[in-house]
Amino acid sequence: MWGKSCTFAVVFLYSIEMNKVFQVICAVAVIATLGACGSNVQSNQFTINGTVGEELDGKMVYLFNIEDQRNPKDSALVTDGKFSFSGTVDTAWIATLLTREEMVTELFVEPGTIVVKYDSLGGTPLNDKFYAFNMNLDTKEIEAQMEELLPEYYNAPNAAARAAVEQKLDSLYEMGVKRLLDGCWTLYHQNGDNLLGLYAMRTIAKEGTFTYSQFDSIVKSASPLVANDKQVQQKLAQLRAIDATSAGKHYTDIQGIDSKLSDLIDGKLALVDFYASWCGPCRAEIKDNLVPLWKKYRNKGLVIVGLNVWERGDAEARKTAHEQVMSDLGITYPQLVDSTLTATDTYGVNGIPEIMLIGPDGTILARGLRGTAIEEAIKEALKK
Numbered sequence: 001m002w003g004k005s006c007t008f009a010v011v012f013l014y015s016i017e018m019n020k021v022f023q024v025i026c027a028v029a030v031i032a033t034l035g036a037c038g039s040n041v042q043s044n045q046f047t048i049n050g051t052v053g054e055e056l057d058g059k060m061v062y063l064f065n066i067e068d069q070r071n072p073k074d075s076a077l078v079t080d081g082k083f084s085f086s087g088t089v090d091t092a093w094i095a096t097l098l099t100r101e102e103m104v105t106e107l108f109v110e111p112g113t114i115v116v117k118y119d120s121l122g123g124t125p126l127n128d129k130f131y132a133f134n135m136n137l138d139t140k141e142i143e144a145q146m147e148e149l150l151p152e153y154y155n156a157p158n159a160a161a162r163a164a165v166e167q168k169l170d171s172l173y174e175m176g177v178k179r180l181l182d183g184c185w186t187l188y189h190q191n192g193d194n195l196l197g198l199y200a201m202r203t204i205a206k207e208g209t210f211t212y213s214q215f216d217s218i219v220k221s222a223s224p225l226v227a228n229d230k231q232v233q234q235k236l237a238q239l240r241a242i243d244a245t246s247a248g249k250h251y252t253d254i255q256g257i258d259s260k261l262s263d264l265i266d267g268k269l270a271l272v273d274f275y276a277s278w279c280g281p282c283r284a285e286i287k288d289n290l291v292p293l294w295k296k297y298r299n300k301g302l303v304i305v306g307l308n309v310w311e312r313g314d315a316e317a318r319k320t321a322h323e324q325v326m327s328d329l330g331i332t333y334p335q336l337v338d339s340t341l342t343a344t345d346t347y348g349v350n351g352i353p354e355i356m357l358i359g360p361d362g363t364i365l366a367r368g369l370r371g372t373a374i375e376e377a378i379k380e381a382l383k384k
Contacts, residue, residue: 045088051118065093089109137179206235291331298333355374
C-alpha cells in the first residue's frame, strides 16, 4: 500500500530502497530477471545499438549484468545521441544500461542485434517478447496520476489531508499492481519451465501478497529453474519469518546497541516501530501518531519503542542521523538501534514503517498498524 510502506518497488516505486518517501514514482519499468531462453541464432555474437538523444552526448553508458550492479561489464561513450556495445555471449543474461545519473533501460544480452531507442526495445527474441510484455501492461496513465498526487502528499498541511491523498495513491497503486500481476501470471503459466517464467515469478513474488503456505505451495510445484532461484528462495524465507512472527506468536528478541528489545518491553503493552530517519512515511507516522500516542498513553500502561533500522552510511553517520530525527520530531520514547542489522530479516520486514503491538505476555497482538488503526489496537488491548 502506498502510504503503508516505504519500499522500493520495481514497477511503481513508492518511495525505497525505501529500497516501505525516498522513492517517488518512477516510470513504469518492469525489471526483468531473465536469463537464457533459446534462440535460433547460430552465432554467439551480439550487438547493442542505442539511441538516447544528443543531450547525453559525452556521457558514458555502462552495461551491467543485473546480478552484479557494482561492476560494469562494459562501457560506451554517447556520440551524436548514440552508443554501441558488442561481444560474444554463450548464455543469455539480463543487463541494465545506466548512465551515472539514471537508468537507460534493461534488456537481454543474447545473440543478434539489439536495438534500444527512447520508447522501444527489440531486435532479438527475448527483447521482442520483453518489450511486448511491457507494452501490454499499459500503466502510463496510472503512473501519471500518481505523479500528479505526489506534491499533495508531501505538502499536506496535516495528518487528515495526508491520509486522504494516501487513500487515492493506494487505490491507483493497487490498480497498477493488479494489472502487472495479471500479466505476469499469464506469462508464467505459458513459460513456467523457462526464464520468461522465472522473470514472471520473480515479479509475482515481489509484488504479490501471499502467506508462507501459499507461496511454499507455488514453489513446490514450480520447475527447478524457478524453485531454486535465489530471489524466489529469499521471498520464501521472508514469508517464513513473517509467519513465525505473526499475530498470535511470541515476539522474537532483538539485540540493540545499548540494550535488547526484551529489556524495554517485557511485562508491558508495547508498540514497536521499525523506522529509519530518511523514510518519509516513517517520519509522518511518528509525527502524526506515535509522538501524540506516547503523550496520551505513557501513563496508562503503554510503552513505545522506536526500532531504528536501515540507516545509511558508516556507524558515525547512522548515529548522527538517528539523533537528528529524534530532535526533529520530538521523540522522547525509548529507542533501540538494531546493532546486528538482522531485525528486519527476523520479522520478514521489507518495507518501513512496520508497526506492531505486543502484549505484556510477549504475544504479538497486531502487525502492519498504520494511522488510526494504531490507537484502536491500543484501546482494545488496554481493555483486557
